[in-house]
Amino acid sequence: MKTLLINAHPDFNNPNHFSNQLQELFSSKYKSQFSENELTIFNLYALDTNLPRIEQNQLLKIWNKKIADEKLSADELKIAQVSEQLLTQFKAHHRLVIVSPLHNFNITSRLKDYIDNILIARETFRYLDSPDDKGKLSTGLMTNDYKALLLFASGSIYSDHEFYQNLDFAPQYLKMIFSEIMGFSDFEIVRAEGTAILPENQILDLAKENLDEAFKKFY
Ligand SMILES: Cc1cc2nc3c(=O)[nH]c(=O)nc-3n(C[C@H](O)[C@H](O)[C@H](O)COP(=O)(O)O)c2cc1C
Numbered sequence: 001m002k003t004l005l006i007n008a009h010p011d012f013n014n015p016n017h018f019s020n021q022l023q024e025l026f027s028s029k030y031k032s033q034f035s036e037n038e039l040t041i042f043n044l045y046a047l048d049t050n051l052p053r054i055e056q057n058q059l060l061k062i063w064n065k066k067i068a069d070e071k072l073s074a075d076e077l078k079i080a081q082v083s084e085q086l087l088t089q090f091k092a093h094h095r096l097v098i099v100s101p102l103h104n105f106n107i108t109s110r111l112k113d114y115i116d117n118i119l120i121a122r123e124t125f126r127y128l129d130s131p132d133d134k135g136k137l138s139t140g141l142m143t144n145d146y147k148a149l150l151l152f153a154s155g156s157i158y159s160d161h162e163f164y165q166n167l168d169f170a171p172q173y174l175k176m177i178f179s180e181i182m183g184f185s186d187f188e189i190v191r192a193e194g195t196a197i198l199p200e201n202q203i204l205d206l207a208k209e210n211l212d213e214a215f216k217k218f219y
Pocket residue numbers: 009016017018019020100101102103104105106153154155156157195196
């Protein structure tokens with residue numbers, strides 16, 4: 001099953017990080033069931049990864065010029081092409097795995113940049129003329145059996161801690177935009193959490209159990 005794995009860790013090739021260990025657990029499970037060449041790995045922090053950004057001279061200008069039907073400069077055209085390729089790649093995989101650490105209570109900045117290239121009106125969602133019965137002003141266009149799995153590592157425990165639950169917005173943000181905004185039919189979360197306080201084997205044993213469950217729902 002064609003799967004796009006996005007690694008959003010700045011230190012993506014260091015096996016000591018919990019996120020990367022979750023990726024390894026996922027990859028070996030994947031390879032035991034599917035052909036390895038169906039798994040596309042995209043490292044957002046690789047040196048040769050170029051992610052267009054919402055900035056004055058990048059996507060903002062390109063989008064405004066497209067609306068005004070103005071010609072793009074050669075540099076703008078290159079940026080626009082990279083952005084389109086990201087969108088094409090995203091749509092071509094019906095399974096998406098996101099690997100991310102929690103940094104300063106949020107996803108890493110390149111993951112946000114990546115999302116800015118794929119959360120595009122009339123491509124992955126569309127606006128409605130009037131609110132639906134939930135009050136939503138948009139509807140997802142990624143409704144043809146798309147599913148996402150988040151492999152997420154955090155220093156503290158967020159899933160069942162009264163104080164930290166209120167700070168658990170990074171996974172919630174991802175879950176909402178993929179499920180509610182783009183229309184994915186499932187969004188699973190597997191955590192390695194409490195990495196600053198719990199023994200490594202305890203964290204990974206629980207993560208393995210949760211991954212087994214999530215994997216069954218995912219494929
Ligand atoms: C720059 C930075 C910021 C961090 N911010 C948080 C945070 O806000 N909350 C938290 O629980 N842990 C935080 N941590 C700890 C990481 O979430 C923890 O080390 C986790 O295991 C990261 O994943 P990794 O092991 O894959 O690097 C931070 C770590 C770094 C390096």
